Amino acid sequence: MDFDFTFFALLMTNGVLIGLMYSLIALGFVLVYKATDAINFAQGEFVMMAGYLAVLGAFGVNFWLGLIVSVLGMAAFGFVLERVMLRPLIGRPVVAVIMATIGLAAVLRGIWPMLVGVDTYNITLPISDEPIELGPLLLQPVQLFGAGVALAFLAGFTWFFLKSRMGVAMRAVADNQQVAMAMGINVERYFALAWAMAGLVAALGGVVWSSMLGVDTHLALIGLKVFPVVILGGLDSIVGAIVGGLIIGVVESVAAGYLDPYVGGGTKDFAPYVLMILVLMFKPYGIFGKRKIERV
Amino acid sequence: MLSLNNIEVVYDNVILVLKGVSIAVEAGKITTLLGANGAGKTTTLKAISGVLRTERGEVTKGNIEFDGKRIDGMRPFDIAKIGLVQVFEGRRVFEHLTTEENLIAGGHVVAQASKVREGIERVYSYFPRLKERRTQQSGYLSGGEQQMLAIGRALMSSPRIILLDEPSLGLAPMLTEEIFGIVQQLRDKEKLTVLLVEQNATLALEVADHGYVMENGRIVLEGDAEKLRQNSDIKEFYLGLNEVGTRKSYRDVKHYKRRKRWL
Numbered sequence: 352m353d354f355d356f357t358f359f360a361l362l363m364t365n366g367v368l369i370g371l372m373y374s375l376i377a378l379g380f381v382l383v384y385k386a387t388d389a390i391n392f393a394q395g396e397f398v399m400m401a402g403y404l405a406v407l408g409a410f411g412v413n414f415w416l417g418l419i420v421s422v423l424g425m426a427a428f429g430f431v432l433e434r435v436m437l438r439p440l441i442g443r444p445v446v447a448v449i450m451a452t453i454g455l456a457a458v459l460r461g462i463w464p465m466l467v468g469v470d471t472y473n474i475t476l477p478i479s480d481e482p483i484e485l486g487p488l489l490l491q492p493v494q495l496f497g498a499g500v501a502l503a504f505l506a507g508f509t510w511f512f513l514k515s516r517m518g519v520a521m522r523a524v525a526d527n528q529q530v531a532m533a534m535g536i537n538v539e540r541y542f543a544l545a546w547a548m549a550g551l552v553a554a555l556g557g558v559v560w561s562s563m564l565g566v567d568t569h570l571a572l573i574g575l576k577v578f579p580v581v582i583l584g585g586l587d588s589i590v591g592a593i594v595g596g597l598i599i600g601v602v603e604s605v606a607a608g609y610l611d612p613y614v615g616g617g618t619k620d621f622a623p624y625v626l627m628i629l630v631l632m633f634k635p636y637g638i639f640g641k642r643k644i645e646r647v
Numbered sequence: 648m649l650s651l652n653n654i655e656v657v658y659d660n661v662i663l664v665l666k667g668v669s670i671a672v673e674a675g676k677i678t679t680l681l682g683a684n685g686a687g688k689t690t691t692l693k694a695i696s697g698v699l700r701t702e703r704g705e706v707t708k709g710n711i712e713f714d715g716k717r718i719d720g721m722r723p724f725d726i727a728k729i730g731l732v733q734v735f736e737g738r739r740v741f742e743h744l745t746t747e748e749n750l751i752a753g754g755h756v757v758a759q760a761s762k763v764r765e766g767i768e769r770v771y772s773y774f775p776r777l778k779e780r781r782t783q784q785s786g787y788l789s790g791g792e793q794q795m796l797a798i799g800r801a802l803m804s805s806p807r808i809i810l811l812d813e814p815s816l817g818l819a820p821m822l823t824e825e826i827f828g829i830v831q832q833l834r835d836k837e838k839l840t841v842l843l844v845e846q847n848a849t850l851a852l853e854v855a856d857h858g859y860v861m862e863n864g865r866i867v868l869e870g871d872a873e874k875l876r877q878n879s880d881i882k883e884f885y886l887g888l889n890e891v892g893t894r895k896s897y898r899d900v901k902h903y904k905r906r907k908r909w910l
């Protein structure tokens with residue numbers, strides 16, 4: 352069999368474009384874990400809720416209004432959630448937080464169809480759906496749009512954490528909460544900020560994702576992609592979320608492209624997990640995960 | 648300036664660690680709190696800075712006043728804002744941040760960015776070595792550099808008083824002297840008030856103006872640093888020297904203590 356370069360390039364490009372979206376959603380998970388040590392099993396449900404908010408906010412007419420409602424709504428949701436649900440759990444065993452977020456995920460998945468019905472809603476981006484030709488490749492505008500949004504926000508967050516005083520303070524909180532507190536940093540306020548950011552990125556990812564898949568509870572399944580991404584990149588690494596997202600995106604796209612014809616489909620869903628298990632076995636902190644620094 | 652009035656501290660609702668401690672720290676002076684391992688020195692500092700609560704500890708009796716204002720019960724970041732900062736035992740730099748990022752985080756309570764810049768330069772002027780290491784990840788600095796960074800980071804909020812917990816721990820004597828020298832300069836030039844916790848009584852009493860000795864959660868001795876240096880009990884227990892000038896082991900000291908109690 353001849354190696355079809357165009358086909359390979361198409362799989363790669365698709366992988367990268369989708370991967371950037373995974374990165375953005377995984378970033379929400381990483382921010383929360385890094386700053387507060389909480390593992391958020393509801394990140395996928397955040398994305399789903401963001402989709403519903405975008406549908407409701409748009410009133411079927413104005414996409415941008417929907418986007419704004421979703422972004423503000425999710426940021427506020429993250430903020431309030433920290434106050435109401437997570438803060439009382441500070442100092443409790445990690446398992447308590449994990450169970451709470453799993454519970455939250457189930458509640459969100461149940462309550463939204465109750466509120467708005469089980470139909471699949473559609474969101475249309477105000478951009479053309481004519482594929483764009485790039486040499487021999489045909490690219491979907493919605494994917495390019497999503498990748499562009501993801502890149503812009505990933506760059507924004509990188510700037511925030513490296514250059515802004517608030518970002519540095521947030522990393523200090525992640526490093527050592529007690530010392531940060533003694534330096535005059537209101538640790539709880541940064542916890543709330545981390546959750547609000549998780550809501551924000553879920554909204555961005557959710558709106559783009561919804562426009563590709565439609566809005567119903569299946570949207571929450573994207574949460575399942577978050578785990579391979581963050582395990583691969585390192586649970587607490589922003590760079591790791593970006594690189595991990597790209598790798599998972601490419602791996603699943605390439606695996607599906609070459610293996611699906613033989614196994615009849617579904618490769619996409621398990622290939623990332625195979626990779627995740629391998630990473631756990633050989634590189635437990637992920638590629639960029641924080642190690643405890645041991646000086647000699 | 649800072650006074651602890653007969654405070655009791657309890658951990659986990661049951662473990663009584665401080666049993667009525669009174670300490671007065673005078674403005675512009677270095678006051679040292681000496682004592683063996685486990686005496687309750689760190690607990691005392693944590694009670695003052697307010698971080699005790701994050702370890703399930705509580706001031707159950709007495710009170711702590713800073714400039715005439717009660718601060719026990721205040722939240723740690725509010726205490727830092729009114730000019731009181733603790734430098735933790737074991738340095739505890741933000742390992743994954745660079746030297747300069749540690750300083751920026753230390754200046755969190757300062758509103759103006761230009762003031763933070765000035766603060767960083769001021770810290771560099773006292774600790775030029777930190778400037779050389781400004782972009783290095785602080786987890787990889789040497790022990791001495793980390794101690795300098797921990798002190799520098801505390802200075803970033805322009806505090807009026809800092810609480811130093813065993814800065815000499817694990818450092819070579821020469822380095823410790825260098826750091827203590829800088830602490831003295833800070834007192835003299837910046838009018839900084841210092842509460843210095845130490846096990847190394849010799850060094851601490853050389854730089855301090857006033858001292859307290861803590862044993863088993865109680866203050867057992869208090870006086871001018873000069874006087875404490877002459878005190879024979881101090882010499883025996885905490886300077887670690889007996890009559891012939893040899894270092895006593897911890898076990899000997901304990902032995903002695905027991906004997907003394909029976910008498």
Ligand SMILES: Nc1ncnc2c1ncn2[C@@H]1O[C@H](COP(=O)(O)OP(=O)(O)O)[C@@H](O)[C@H]1O
Nearest residue numbers: 658662664683684685686687688689690691702
């Ligand atoms: N978080 C804590 N919970 C329970 N007991 C503690 C805690 N921290 C310290 N202690 C106990 O309090 C006593 C005094 O400790 P500490 O203040 O660290 O002494 P020092 O700093 O003088 O070595 C010790 O017996 C120690 O075991």
Ligand SMILES: [Mg+2]
Nearest residue numbers: 688689690736
């Ligand atoms: Mg101690």
